Amino acid sequence: MTALHTSDLTLTWPDGTPAVTGLDLGLGPGRHGLVGDNGSGKSTLLRLLAGELVAERGSVTVDGRLGYVAQAPLPDAGGTVGDALGVGPALRALAAIEAGSVEVADFDAVGEDWDVAERAEAALGRLGLHRLEPGRPLAEVSGGELSLLRLAGVLLHRPDVLLLDEPSNDLDGAGRERLTDLVRGWPGLLLLASHDRVLLEEVDDVGELRRDRHGATSLRWYGGGWSAYVAAVEAEQDAARQAATTAAADLRRERRDLVRARTALAGRARTAAKAEREKRVPKIVAHGRRMQAQESAGRYRGLHEDRVEAARERADAAEERVREDAVVELDLPATRVPERREVARLEALVPAYGDAAPLDLVLRGPERVALSGPNGIGKTSVLRALTGELPPRSGTARVHVPWRMLDQTRSGVLDPALSVAANARLAAPGTEEERLRGSLARFGFRGRAAERTAAVLSGGERLRATLACLLLGEPAPQLLLLDEPTNDLDVSGVRRLVEALASYEGALLVVSHDEAFLADLDLHRRVEVRRPQPS
Structure with a gap:
């Protein structure tokens, strides 16, 4: 019988901020959802359960083999698909033995795992990654494929207890369907932290993690999936x-x-x-x-x-x-772009990675455009070509206005050693303190919350702080490039993001597989990144 238990689980961050306080948890077989506002401690709880963090008080008991798929970090970009699966050394040693090697180290690396190649192929196939060879460099793999690779690597070890932290991040429609099938048919104990409403419909119950004004943690369970949870909360x-x-x-x-x-x-x-x-x-x-x-x-x-x-x-x-439901309303007149002004142009662009056909695109004025296409085709590489970070294989990319990029890793904007407020001051040095604080409050950083260091923020909090710094930055961005911006965001966080972007008056180019989010953005058009037509 698989089971997961905690008793008086408590952890405090080095700056004195409570992470989890006195939490008792008891779960048996079944599919359990975990929801809560960004910063409530969902990822921290999963890391404690997986043993990545050590509690200062309390205990964790796991009955069965445990598998854990974290939000981050992404696998080492210098490795291979096999490395992301966790079997890279064994696969290389097996290939060497098949080529005639008699080195003891190669036989030790394989151990008893002589069917590792077949199991790796089966794990990749189960998640629709047939085209990824184990020796393929990770630098050529998309964010969505990396997410599925992490999951495939865990499934290789046949866990009884599976912990998933925002597993649908970066996934296209096909990837989400495979993940949904996996959740729907999981035979053991599954604990799923997610903001994906479709995925949460597949669970047997939903646990809501909350933190009160004193920092105390509570976990309350609601029977049924996402719709049942929402109905119960609305009645409450x-x-x-x-x-x-x-x-x-x-x-x-x-x-x-x-x-x-x-x-x-x-x-x-x-x-x-x-x-x-x-x-x-x-x-x-x-x-x-x-x-x-x-x-x-x-x-x-x-x-x-x-x-x-x-x-x-x-x-x-x-x-x-009574839960807070503040509306994000920003005043961003400096982001305004004249209707006919050319903002960016792509001509016959073939991105550095992926297998996309040449792409032509002209952005004018405050257009809102979504780039669509399957995982691995090169959408992120198109955005990176526009920023000049990753030159294309062929074609040209030009931007004619101040721009900001929100990439999947959320890197390069926040200094982790500084507070949210200090980061915002660096981004907008000429902004009055009262206006800056008011803007941060609209992104959910009120009072002392704005003094928290960026290093201890959750994934969703980090995204909100990053977006605040981008929008408040000088010079004001007249083009925003957003790569999977709803990753790590809870439902209220997605709402805040939509509201913030409603105040933005510049051009927007977004890559996202979150259809509900795209529908809320009031897009002007979608541009599909296609594979070349067979000759």
């Missing part, structure tokens, strides 16, 4: 909003009662003081009455103050159950 939120409204009304009433009580007590005190001054009663009697009144007033006032405090605590607790 309707009740939470009603409770918050009622609690706020109670707090206002208790505050009014406290004001009335203080006014009444003050009036009594004035009446008693006047009677004492006018000597209407003996001095000793007046003093006793005054002391008794003060004690009674103190109890009365304390009772009302206690009621106000209790009402405030109920209102705070009710308000905390």
Whole structure:
């Protein structure tokens, strides 16, 4: 019986930020989804379960062989497909033995795994990667193919317990279908952290990981897939909003009662003081009455103050159950491009990697264009040709306006040693602090959150911080190149991204397999990157 258990699992980052606090988890066979806002700790939890991170307190117990597919890092670009599968040395040693080698080291590298080549071929075929030879350099493999390679490498070891962290990142439609089939038919225990709504429909239950305002971690489970989870949360939120409204009304009433009580007590005190001054009663009697009144007033006032405090605590607790749904609204007039201005041009471009036919494309004004095509055809290489990072095999690529590139690795924008706010200041040195802070808040970095160092951000938080720096940067970008921008983003993060891009007034060239995201972008057109026609 496969199982996964944790007890009091706790981890704090070096800067003192809680990562996971006191988490208890018990899972048996089945397909379990894991969702939560970016930064709630999903990837951290999976890394703790896989043994990549060591908890400062608590325990992890895994019954069965464990396999783990992380979001990152990507395999070493200097290796081969076989290396990405984790069997590169064994395959090279086997090839050497078949060529006549009698070296002991080669036989040691193969060990008992004499069918490694057949198993590697079967694992690649299962995920639609038939065309990838084990000796092929990884530099020639697309991001989507790399994602499937990581999964294939784990499946080679036949795990009973499988942990998947955003496995649909970079995958085209065919790749997503194969991944969905794998999830649907998984026979053991599967824990899937994902924002992919289609994939999450295949799970048996959904666990929502949340962090409260004090940093404490909670994990609550909902039966059924994504749709059942959304319906349950919406019902809870309707009740939470009603409770918050009622609690706020109670707090206002208790505050009014406290004001009335203080006014009444003050009036009594004035009446008693006047009677004492006018000597209407003996001095000793007046003093006793005054002391008794003060004690009674103190109890009365304390009772009302206690009621106000209790009402405030109920209102705070009710308000905390209502989820934030702030809208991202940015003012980016410097990104505006005149309608007829030529922004970029591709002429007969054949990208450095992939097997694309020559591509012609002209971007004018604030056009929004999606590059489509299967994994491995060269879409990312087209974007890199535009930036000048990767010269094409043939043809030309020219950009005529300031541009910014958001690549799949999110690298080169954030300094990991600096805070989010410090990174934004470097990107936009002339921006007023109040405006900069307001813009960061719209991307979900409010107050102390903006002071967190980039190194400890989750994948989705890092993307939001990167996008904020790109859009606020100087000179303002009039062309944005986005490569799989929804990777690592939760559902609310995707919404924030769409809202931020709605404020952007420049040209947009995006590569994405997230059809729901593309539909929300209000694209002007799609351009398909095709394979050459057979001669």
